Amino acid sequence: MNIPSLHAPDDQALLDLxxxxxxxxxALIRDIRARGFITHTKTDDSPVTEADHAAEAHILAGLRAAAPSIPVIAEEEAAAGIEVETDRTYWLVDPLDGTRExxxxxxxxxxxxxxxxxRRAVLGAVALPAYHQVYAGRIGHGAWRHDENGQHPIHARTAPAAGLDVLASRHYADDPRLKELLSRQPVASIRNIGSAVKFIRVAEGVADLYPRLGPTMEWxxxxPQAVLEAAGGSITEFDGTPLAYGKAGWRNPPFICRGAQ
Incomplete structure (x- = not known):
């Protein structure tokens, strides 16, 4: 990889990167899936594959070459015990969110x-490899979908009067806390899917609510928070506090993603 260093990069240049x-x-992930791979188990019992490691290595090399002054925190490096000192600005990378999927x-x-x-997610890119789509957002400047037909703006929607279209984690489909939360408002549908795709579907206005009850990490x-908020949605803790970054151990509390209010 030969990526020139960006000279004093602005946020649009960083988003493009x-x-x-x-x-x-x-593309790397799709190639590895096509030829086959072995799934291993990490010390926290979560799965990891060659695709996780290959994607992370590629992303880290690119970020560090193009913007060497910006620290990068990445899932697999963190799992390996590699600690990176951060400043007020840093990258958070999950090279393959939804490895189980x-x-x-x-x-x-x-x-x-x-x-x-x-402490705020200000811009982000989220690729959906199986769909050949990449979503991008920059707070205050909008959000877009990139696909084979070009670039298209996306917007979170106001919840329909008929009820909310809800997305929930596949692993918490039967959690009684979810049923309690949803009992307080009209619900048109509930769908259980994995990974950050849930944020994206709310961001592009095909769903209205994603409550996250289980643990997540900041990467x-x-x-996806940057994409959703740039598209007009919001992510808050259950008490209404905006989800912020730089927390102990990079761990998030439960949160709720909503479309436009």
């Missing part, structure tokens, strides 16, 4: 590259 690297990582032959997995500044959410 994230989109390009997410697109390239998605990927390994099971399903389509809902993503590549997430997000930039945090002063899972930074990029």
């Amino acid at each position: 994230a989109v390009r690297l997410a697109t390239e990582a998605a 990927f390994a099971a032959g399903r389509e809902d997995f993503t590549v997430n590259i997000g930039l945090v500044r002063d 899972d959410t930074a990029a």
Whole structure:
């Protein structure tokens, strides 16, 4: 890879970089899936594959070559015990969010590259390799879908009067807390899918609500949060506090993603 260093990059240049690297990582993931792979188990009992490692290596090399002054926190490096000192601005990378979906032959997995500044996710790129799509967002400047037909703006929608279209994690489909939460408002449908795809479907206005009850890490959410908020949606903790970054151990509390209010 020969990526020139960006001289004093502005946020649009950084977003363009994230989109390009997410697109390239998605292609690597598709290639590995096509030829076959072995799934291993990490110490936290989560799965990992060759695709996770290859995508992360490609993204890290690209980010560090093009913007060497910006630290990068990435899932597999963190799992290996590699610690990176951060400043007020840093990248958060999940090279393959939804490894279980990927390994099971399903389509809902993503590549997430997000930039945090002063504890806020300010821009991000989320690739959906199985769909050949990349979503990008920059707070205050809008959000877009990139696909074979070009670039298209996306917008979160106001919830329909008929009821909310809800997305929920496949692993928490029967959680009584979800039923309790949804009992307080009209619901038209509930669909269970994996990974950051749920954020994206809310961002592009095909769903209205994604409550997350189980644990997540900051690299899972930074990029899709930037896309969703740039598209007019919101992500808050259950008490209404905006989801922020730089928390102990990079761990997120439960949160709720909503479309436009």
